[in-house]
Amino acid sequence: MRKLTPFVFVAILSACARPSDGPTAGGFYSATDPNTGKKIPVVRLADAPMYPPGVTPLIYTASDPGLSLMRSGGFADTRLRRGDVVEVTILDTGEEGLFSSTQSKTLNLGRFTVDSSGSVTLPFVGRQRVLESSPEALQARIVSGLKGSAVNPQAIVTVVDKPTSGFTVNGDVRSAGRFPLTARKERVLDAIALAGGASSTPSASTVTLIRGKQRASAPLSRILDDASQNVYLLPDDQLYLGKDATTFTAFGAFKSVGEFEFEPGKLTLAQALGRAGGLLDDRADASNFYVVRNQPVYSSATSAKYPGAPSTTSRPAIYRVDLKDVSNLSLMQQFRVMDGDILYASNSGLVDFAKFFNIYQKSAATAAAPLPGAGTQ
Incomplete structure (x- = not known):
């Protein structure tokens, strides 16, 4: 016993x-x-x-407006401003005109930036003030300046960059940064695509649009499913993608x-x-x-x-x-x-029993050895 x-x-x-x-x-x-x-x-x-x-x-309901709160007609202002970059191409259909000695009737003059004074300097037509004018108005000035040098001149002016009319994308995207608004009128999904796409799945990503003092949010999955959430962007809009893990x-x-x-x-x-x-x-x-x-x-x-x-x-x-x-x-x-x-x-x-049993299998701790000289007077 x-x-x-x-x-x-x-x-x-x-x-x-x-x-x-x-x-x-x-x-x-x-x-x-x-x-x-x-x-x-x-x-x-x-x-x-x-x-x-x-x-x-439960992330949203039918009564939650989401990004539709920021609906707009999109950015349609094409007036030229300081810092804008334009590309100019001229054409001449005449036989004795500016390009009579060349095989091509088209000449790309290149890209030009509107300077701090609101002007651009172009070949053949010289310095032109373009601040607050439209690309079409600049085309007319170029055609007028080419009269005498070309028989039937034509001009094409394309705005390729508007730094003052851009938006930013930050957060859970692959390539955050600032991007220009163009005549295509970029929407929220366009902006996310320009930033390389979301790093997380649509159901785990929340998109927040900040416009001045206004702010609105919606899950990326909702923006993909509901066209009213894919709103047009305006200059200086900020998009932030958050990850809801x-x-x-x-x-x-x-x-x-x-x-x-x-x-x-x-x-x-x-x-x-x-x-x-x-x-x-x-x-x-x-x-x-x-x-x-x-x-x-x-x-x-x-x-x-x-x-x-x-x-x-x-x-x-x-x-x-x-x-x-x-x-x-x-x-x-x-x-x-x-x-x-x-x-x-x-x-x-x-x-668990083995863990407990192992405690009692451990040998008792031995006393530490005395320090050298500890027993001497």
Whole structure:
């Protein structure tokens, strides 16, 4: 009987305080809601909602104007201003004119910048004041200046750069910078394309348009789906793309623990388990794998932030997955992971017991050797 006493003592202690890196399987069944104090039910995966409402976060509603708040007719002002760059091409259809000795009847004079005084100096026609005038007006001046040198001169003036009429794109894009507005009347999606595109998926990107003191935002996915959100840009508009990362976290006996990003509404529990590298064969209890989430609860009341949208609250929920049950593997391919979900793989009971037992297998620490000369007077 005396020989059994140490083992009984160890068993009692291990049941009371086993060393572990997280809650035991039994701890989930006694968990309570920290807000209400009520017990949180542990639901089998077979009884869990596979694709519950709210998997895709409520980002906007029909009553939310988004970027349509910034609607305009686009930038149509073609008047020339200081710093603008124009390209000039002249043509002569006559036989005895300016280009009679050349094979081509067309001459590209090059590109010219409107200087600080509002003028440009052009070959054949000299210095021309163009500030606040149109490209068509400059064409007429060039044609007039070429009379006498050309039989039937014509001119084409194209504005190739308007530094004072640009917009900027910053944030989660591949090539942030400032870009010119052209006669094509660039829209929001044009601007994002000029910046190399968004670095994140459309559902994880939010576009904010800043115009003076006005500001409006919309998910990139909404701009792609709704043409009214793809508004025209105006000079000095600022676009900022933010990243709304959707993540889940894996703890416990996984091969890879940490926070993982995913596209909302598309990641299944089976895929999430794969992201975490699967369970550790020598540690995990395959029959006690849990998903902990704040389950959204919708009510008939309307949201204060988005009038007309259903009000949402949340309550904690725990779903148990038994990987030893083959049917759970099929269910995991249907169960959608939500933003903020925690995946926890508990340790096998024998693993925690082995940790505790190892504590008592360690040899007692020996006293440190005395310092040299410590025992002498």
